[in-house]
Amino acid sequence: MSEKSLPRLGVNIDHIATIRNARGGDHPNPVAGAWAAIQAGADGITAHLREDRRHMHDEDMSRLQALCSSENIPLNMEMAATDEMLAIASDLKPHAICIVPERREERTTEGGLDVAGQIETLTPIISKLNANGARVSLFIEANRGQIEASAKTDAKVVELHTGAYAHALDDGDDEKANKILEDFRGCAALAQSLGLEVHFGHGLTFENVAPVAAIPECMELNIGHFIIGEAVFMGLDAAIKQMREIVTEARQAA
Numbered sequence: 001m002s003e004k005s006l007p008r009l010g011v012n013i014d015h016i017a018t019i020r021n022a023r024g025g026d027h028p029n030p031v032a033g034a035w036a037a038i039q040a041g042a043d044g045i046t047a048h049l050r051e052d053r054r055h056m057h058d059e060d061m062s063r064l065q066a067l068c069s070s071e072n073i074p075l076n077m078e079m080a081a082t083d084e085m086l087a088i089a090s091d092l093k094p095h096a097i098c099i100v101p102e103r104r105e106e107r108t109t110e111g112g113l114d115v116a117g118q119i120e121t122l123t124p125i126i127s128k129l130n131a132n133g134a135r136v137s138l139f140i141e142a143n144r145g146q147i148e149a150s151a152k153t154d155a156k157v158v159e160l161h162t163g164a165y166a167h168a169l170d171d172g173d174d175e176k177a178n179k180i181l182e183d184f185r186g187c188a189a190l191a192q193s194l195g196l197e198v199h200f201g202h203g204l205t206f207e208n209v210a211p212v213a214a215i216p217e218c219m220e221l222n223i224g225h226f227i228i229g230e231a232v233f234m235g236l237d238a239a240i241k242q243m244r245e246i247v248t249e250a251r252q253a254a
């Protein structure tokens with residue numbers, strides 16, 4: 001079988017900071033976690049600086065950027081489209097920025113960004129981030145209207161939110177999960193045809209990642225909560241390597 005291009009594996013280290021913050025000290029340190037993830041073969045580090053700073057803190061982001069640039073590994077900063085975050089990102093200059101929706105009261109990122117409904121406010125922010133040297137992605141649901149709107153901005157990438165797919169499988173609703181996978185395939189092809197690179201992320205696990213990794217347009221997967229949780233049982237190195245193995249096998253078999 002000929003070698004197929006493999007999706008990059010971005011490891012999201014937010015929830016190392018969640019554990020650290022439970023006690024307010026410095027352990028476990030997310031930057032040390034990022035270093036360990038890089039040693040285990042992560043292709044990139046993803047970190048979400050939330051407006052409420054529930055996990056990553058500003059100084060974590062500066063230290064992550066220093067680590068990633070010295071290791072020559074891309075840092076993907078997730079952020080809301082606010083003036084505060086734009087100013088931080090402009091100083092930090094990470095390799096990539098993923099603009100995500102944020103609701104202060106939410107438990108996690110519960111949906112995709114409404115690019116179609118906010119195109120006027122998002123476009124100048126994306127342009128400023130681009131001018132600052134970042135590759136900008138938009139975290140959206142697999143919806144054709146959102147993809148078409150994303151292509152009208154200066155963003156180079158869309159990351160399709162896999163949360164609803166993961167929840168459908170958790171609920172045993174295979175029919176719904178399969179329908180969402182069909183949407184992923186159609187939307188990934190549409191996005192690529194419009195010149196957008198396609199990433200996927202949120203709620204991905206050893207159990208559910210394979211069909212997503214098999215989508216030929218998928219260039220990057222961003223996975224955090226499950227890998228960090230699984231590291232409690234098998235170690236971070238083994239969890240990342242196992243995820244990489246599943247992703248590679250899925251893509252090679254596609």
Ligand SMILES: CC(=O)[C@@H](O)[C@H](O)COP(=O)(O)O
Pocket residue numbers: 012014048050078100107108109139201202224
């Ligand atoms: C956008 C996204 O999906 C990530 O930010 C990730 O889920 C981080 O964890 P929380 O959503 O729990 O902050």
Ligand SMILES: NCC(=O)COP(=O)(O)O
Pocket residue numbers: 012046159200201202203204222223224225226
């Ligand atoms: N953009 C999604 C991400 O970075 C990781 O999401 P999760 O695996 O923590 O749910």
